[in-house]
Each structure stands twice: as structure tokens, then as C-alpha cells.
Amino acid sequence: xxxxxxxxxxxxxxxxxxxFLVAAGLTLIFGIMDMINLAHGVLYMVGAYFAAxxxxxxxxxLLGLAIALPAALLFGLVLxxxxxxxxxxxxxxxxxxxxxxxxxxLNEGVKILWGAAPMSVPIPDxxxxxxxxxxxxRYPFYRVVIIxxxxxxxxxxxxxxxxxxxxxxxxxxxxxxxxxxxxGVDIRRLFMLVFGFGAMLAGFAGAMVAPILSVEPGMxxxxxxxxxxxxxxxxxxxxxxxxxxxILVGLVDTLGRTFGPIVLRSLMDPSAASQTGQxxxxxxxxxxxxxxxxxxxxxxxxxxxxxA
Amino acid sequence: xxxxxxxxxxxxKTARTTPDLARDRRRGIVDGRGAALAAVLLLLALSLLPPxxxxxxxPFLVVTATRIMIFAIAALSLDLVLGYGAMVSxxxxxxxxxxxxxxxxLLANGTSDILIQTLVAILASALFALVTGAISLRTKxxxxxxxxxxxxxxxxxxxxxxxxxxxxDGMTLAARSTLLGLPxxxxxxxxFYLTLGVLALAFVGLRAVIFSRFGRVLRxxxxxxxxxxxxxxxxxxxxxxxxxIAGALAGVAGVLLANQAEFVSPAxxxxxxxxxxxxxxxxxxxxxxxxxxxxxxxxxxLEDWLAKFSEHWKLGLGVLLVCLVLFxxxxxxxxxxxxxxxxxx
Numbered sequence: 001x002x003x004x005x006x007x008x009x010x011x012x013x014x015x016x017x018x019x020f021l022v023a024a025g026l027t028l029i030f031g032i033m034d035m036i037n038l039a040h041g042v043l044y045m046v047g048a049y050f051a052a053x054x055x056x057x058x059x060x061x062l063l064g065l066a067i068a069l070p071a072a073l074l075f076g077l078v079l080x081x082x083x084x085x086x087x088x089x090x091x092x093x094x095x096x097x098x099x100x101x102x103x104x105x106l107n108e109g110v111k112i113l114w115g116a117a118p119m120s121v122p123i124p125d126x127x128x129x130x131x132x133x134x135x136x137x138r139y140p141f142y143r144v145v146i147i148x149x150x151x152x153x154x155x156x157x158x159x160x161x162x163x164x165x166x167x168x169x170x171x172x173x174x175x176x177x178x179x180x181x182x183x184g185v186d187i188r189r190l191f192m193l194v195f196g197f198g199a200m201l202a203g204f205a206g207a208m209v210a211p212i213l214s215v216e217p218g219m220x221x222x223x224x225x226x227x228x229x230x231x232x233x234x235x236x237x238x239x240x241x242x243x244x245x246x247i248l249v250g251l252v253d254t255l256g257r258t259f260g261p262i263v264l265r266s267l268m269d270p271s272a273a274s275q276t277g278q279x280x281x282x283x284x285x286x287x288x289x290x291x292x293x294x295x296x297x298x299x300x301x302x303x304x305x306x307x308a
Numbered sequence: 309x310x311x312x313x314x315x316x317x318x319x320x321k322t323a324r325t326t327p328d329l330a331r332d333r334r335r336g337i338v339d340g341r342g343a344a345l346a347a348v349l350l351l352l353a354l355s356l357l358p359p360x361x362x363x364x365x366x367p368f369l370v371v372t373a374t375r376i377m378i379f380a381i382a383a384l385s386l387d388l389v390l391g392y393g394a395m396v397s398x399x400x401x402x403x404x405x406x407x408x409x410x411x412x413x414l415l416a417n418g419t420s421d422i423l424i425q426t427l428v429a430i431l432a433s434a435l436f437a438l439v440t441g442a443i444s445l446r447t448k449x450x451x452x453x454x455x456x457x458x459x460x461x462x463x464x465x466x467x468x469x470x471x472x473x474x475x476x477d478g479m480t481l482a483a484r485s486t487l488l489g490l491p492x493x494x495x496x497x498x499x500f501y502l503t504l505g506v507l508a509l510a511f512v513g514l515r516a517v518i519f520s521r522f523g524r525v526l527r528x529x530x531x532x533x534x535x536x537x538x539x540x541x542x543x544x545x546x547x548x549x550x551x552x553i554a555g556a557l558a559g560v561a562g563v564l565l566a567n568q569a570e571f572v573s574p575a576x577x578x579x580x581x582x583x584x585x586x587x588x589x590x591x592x593x594x595x596x597x598x599x600x601x602x603x604x605x606x607x608x609x610l611e612d613w614l615a616k617f618s619e620h621w622k623l624g625l626g627v628l629l630v631c632l633v634l635f636x637x638x639x640x641x642x643x644x645x646x647x648x649x650x651x652x653x
Contacts, residue, residue, distance in 0.1 A: 030450050036450045036453055036454075086634050090633070093390075093590065094633050096453065096583075097587065097590060097633050098633040098634065100586075100626075101625070101627070101628070101629025101630040101633070102626065104622045104623065104629070108622045108626065112620055225461045228457060229454075236450060275472075278471070282462075282465035282466070283466055286458055286459065289458060298447070298451070
């Protein structure tokens, strides 16, 4: 039982880290630009496709990843230049419509370019295999790499946001963007930077999971909704909130699916328990979100304080 | 604070201090008699469709039109929330699905009467709207959009995991609903006129709601929630009521949808569906009611038309959406309006 718990907890953390990578950029886009971007999930998908394509091209996953990252950054900057920069000042409904349209375009675009069939990326040899945990328990090495890479990114982001001049501007922008602009900062360049960087982080998340998930059109849609839940729980504009909420959502979702039925079995008969557990488990994170919102309508770590 | 007010002076552009004026300009015909006249003409034209279909020998036209009208009902209900309440709800398809599943689940348990099914559908969707609306309306702006989207997904995943009722694959209905024991809905023609009747009733009912005292307060809240509060109204109660009414009506549309397709599936409540409903409302013009009907007709016909060209028709739809938003300042409806205004000269 404990072994299962440990494995599932690790899976939950790994899932949470992934959510964090996607959510970190998006929460800044929401917070600083007061903009709703539905198309962030497809950037994750594009990252995965870039990784798959460049890995196939170079024959090496690490090399493919190294090319996929700047490619995702460039892709984000191009999107910002072509579409997003014209949306910042529009109302939320226009942003919803345009980014919804963008989802349709990119989902269909990858289908045209790479076909509707899922692509698979082999785990590179040096990252395959498993490492021992306790006793006979082993855990896939690649998942450990994902956790480590995600944590390293989180630390890097923390340093960037809290200890650099750009980070200071980001935090100030999340609190009051017009004021930052009034103080003479080129806020449009800051927006562009945030957007490109956010796209790269989402692309990085997509590239990292390419070897363990199937790369297919629409893979970003599910993750987008979960990212929204993370951002709502963590508080719009807060990278710290996104981290805490992402790990929380990852753990609750993964552990709920495994242990929900087990816990229920002690309360009711087994077949009803597994039925109820299966039905309730996918809803757990939404119930968590509703509960957080009920007590703290602007999330756990609101960037704008009480005003938002 | 509304979303519009907080967006001030980016990169030297002038502040948008009067967002409500800008927002109202995009409503083609706000409350005028023109809207009612247009709707009456539209409904009359629809009522003449079956004989025409018979004449030109295309019975499938009636089926297509029924489907379009069902989505028009759902779009109408969303217009109350989106157009009059200024709440960008991104989970409206959930109510459509709840209505459809009310039919399927009751039918599987031996209740086939459409009156009971509709009652259950209304209660289920109204309850879901009440609970999720009460939580969502504690927030505003981007939060509200994300939360309604998340609740919609919650309902979606609930149906996906209901393996007793088809789960992910959905389930085919054994038969259409009955009315007082009679299988009258088995005829596509009866279903067509029933749907048309519901659509007309929904339009008249919503119009009555909008012109009532309640509707005026709701519209006032859209324009300036702070001022409404200052003169003694609680926007929350009015917005929540509108949200519940809209949810219940969309549930009714779901009952019709299940009967029309004789099939229910979680796909009815996917978030793409919710997005399409928003597109329908905006395409036709928000806050006009008749616009929602027109938008549903236009969107579904456009979808059919694009699908004829290529299997990648969604690409075209996406490009169209992005271009409409980018190149028609003041939204899609505003752009179309300008297009029409420019045309005669």
C-alpha cells in the first residue's frame, strides 16, 4: 500500500511539474496583460510536435529538444507579432474568440503537417531504465528527469522573478501594468518577452512529455483546462501560486484516481465504490477549485492583493 | 471593476474610459422593434420550410433545420448571459448535455414521456447553474471565463465516466420520447414544429424577461455594476437568476437535441461546443436575441459549407474567426454591421 502511494505521489508530482511549466507562462500573460489566452495549450502541443519532428530529423532526442526550445520561442514571438499584440487592448470576448480560432487553426495545422495519427518519440538510451527507490521499488528514470528539469526551471524562474530587474518589472506589471508603463518602461516589449518566454516554457513541457505520451492533435486542449484550474487556485499573475497549485492539482488528481475507490471501499460495497470512485475522481480537482474559490475568490496567492 | 475599465494607456494609446459606450456600439439593434420584426419574419420563414422541402424533394432539409433551431435555442439562452448580463460564460454546452442526458437516463430507466423528461432536464440544469453560477459569480473577468470553462469540463468528465450510460462513446436512444403515451415525435415533421414552437416561445419569453424590471436591472448591471449597487441593487442576485434561466433553457434545447439525434454523448458538452455557442451569439450580434438565432443559422450553415470543401474545414473556420476579430474593430457583429452600411453607397 505504501509503495503504491509513493509511486503515485511521484507520478502526481511529475504531473504537477508539467502543469506548472505550462501554467507559469500563462499566469503571467493573464496577470500582466489582463488577457485571456485559450491558445496556450496548443503551444504545449506545438512544443511536443517540434520535439518529435526534430528528434526524427536529427536522430537524437536531446539534440531535438535543444532545437525545439528556440523554435518554440520563435513560434511564440511570431504569434505575438501577428495576432496577440493586436488583442491586448480588446475586451475579453474578442480575446476568447480570436484565441479560440487560433486553437482550431493550430490543431488542424499539425494534422495537415504531420497527419492525424499519434507520433511517438523514443526515450533516449541514456535517460531510459529505472532507478531504485526503497527496497525492490523502482521508478522510471525519465520521469525523475522530468521532475528534476521542472524543479530546476522553477528555481530559475524564482531567481528571475525575484532577483532580477526584468523580474521586478514583471511583478510590478502583474500588480499594475498601466503604472509601470507610466513610469517609462516599454510595456509592449515586456509583454512580448513574457509571451515568447511563456510559449517556450509550454513548448518545453510538451517536448519533455513527448517520449511518455503520444504526440497528437488536440493534446493541448485537456492540459489547457487543467492549467486554468491551476491558475485559478494559485491566483492569476502569481508564479509562486502557480507552482503550489500545480503540485496540489497533480497530487489530488493522481492520488484521487488511485485511492478514491480504495477509500470508498471501506464505506460502501466494492462494486458501488469502484463505480462512484471512477465517477468522482475526475471531478476532484474541480471540487478543490470550487472550495478554494469559495473561501478565497482570488486564489491562494493573489498577485494584485485585495484589489483584484 | 469591469474588465474594460482596467485597461488603460498601453504604449501611449489613450485610455479607454468609456468601455460601455464602445461595448454598446457593437449591438446592432439594441432593443428596437426591428429585432422583433426580424424574428417574426425569420420564424415565419422557418415555418414554411417543410412544405418547401417537400416541393423540392429534399426531406433532409427538415432534419437539418431542426438541428439548427435547437442550437438557436441554446444560443438564445446564452445571449441572455453573454449579451444582456455581460458574463462571458464558457461552459454553456454543459447545460445542453445535461438536458440530453436527462432524456437518455430517464429513457433507460423506463420513463419516456417528454413532459417528465423536460421537467427533470430543467431542474437538473437549473440546479447545476445555481451551484456553479453562485461560485463563478464570486469572481470577474478572466477568472469567470476560466471557472465556467472548468465547471463545464467537470460535467463533461462526469458523463465520460458514467460507464452505465455509454461513457465516452455515448449511447443510442432506444426510441424518441413520447407525449402522453403517444409516439408523435417519431415523425421528423412533428419534431420540427415542436422545436420551432419552443424556439418561438423561448424568444417571446426571453424578450419579456429583458423588458421586465428584472431585465432592466440586468442591463443596468452590464453597463455599470458599481452604479447599480449604489442605487441599491445587488448585481449578484440578478446575474445569478439570469444564469439559472439561461441554463434551464439550454437544458430544454438538450432534450430536443437528444430526440433529434436519437443519440447522446459527452461530446455535446465539450468545451469546443461552448466556444461554438459563443461564436454563434457574437456572429449574429450580442444582446439582440434575434441575432443569436441568425448567428446559429449562419454558423451551422457555414460549418456545413466549409466541410464540403475539405476535411480540414476547421482551419478555415479558425482563420475566419481570427481575421474577423483582428480586422473588424469592435467585434464581429460591429464589422458585419459596417459591411452592410458600406454596401449601399
